[in-house]
Amino acid sequence: MDLRELYQDIILDHGQNPRNFGMIDHPSHFARGHNPLCGDKVTVFLKVEGDRIVDVSFEGKGCAISTASSSLMTEVLKGKTLDEVHILFTAFHDQVTGVNDHPVIPDSLEDDFDRLLPLAGVRTYPTRVKCATLSWHALEAALKSGGLVAEPVKTE
Ligand code: FES
Numbered sequence: 001m002d003l004r005e006l007y008q009d010i011i012l013d014h015g016q017n018p019r020n021f022g023m024i025d026h027p028s029h030f031a032r033g034h035n036p037l038c039g040d041k042v043t044v045f046l047k048v049e050g051d052r053i054v055d056v057s058f059e060g061k062g063c064a065i066s067t068a069s070s071s072l073m074t075e076v077l078k079g080k081t082l083d084e085v086h087i088l089f090t091a092f093h094d095q096v097t098g099v100n101d102h103p104v105i106p107d108s109l110e111d112d113f114d115r116l117l118p119l120a121g122v123r124t125y126p127t128r129v130k131c132a133t134l135s136w137h138a139l140e141a142a143l144k145s146g147g148l149v150a151e152p153v154k155t156e
Contacts, residue, residue: 007118010072015064020057020074027055029147033138035066035130042070044138051082056139063131069119070135076112082143084109089136092116096132098123 027045034041042060046053056077058070077085091103091113101123105113122128 004121007121010118011064011068014068014071018058018067018071020071020078022057022059024055024057027148029142029145031138031142031145032060033134033141035062035134037127037130038063040066040131040134042066042135042138044070044135044142046139046142048082048143053077053080053082053085058135058138062134065119065122065128065131066134069132072116072119073135073139076115077139080112085139085143088112088116089140092119092136093133095120096123096129 023043024045024047026047028048029046030043032041032043040060040062042058042062045055045057045059047055056074058074060070062070076088080088087105087109091100091105094100094103095116096119101120103113119132122132
């Protein structure tokens, strides 16, 4: 199996069997993301304690790429500090939008960033970039809100 096939299998697996799906108990933050191209919506729930995300989940309806991206995001970000989340968000966003194919990230986050690589191929399909970044934008909006918010946010 080559790398491309492996990445496709990972996306299929997470798309069909999403991890951390459903609302967590007593979230401290949440936000809804909306992909205006297709109408799909996803809600990201967070439990933030101090400067760390101690729990994160998502729910909603999206395509396989959106669901896989949300699932991988929740796996990678659980337990991370807000600074680490910011680094991973920026690196992931830069990569899938084609801004920077090889972002520099600290050694301590390399394994986490590598886990997101199956999504990197969307950069050659502009309409799919919004699918891959939908939950990440919702996550960012939830954190920026400083607490519980209910308004949908559109991906950019
Ligand atoms: Fe709607 Fe991908 S087609 S999120």
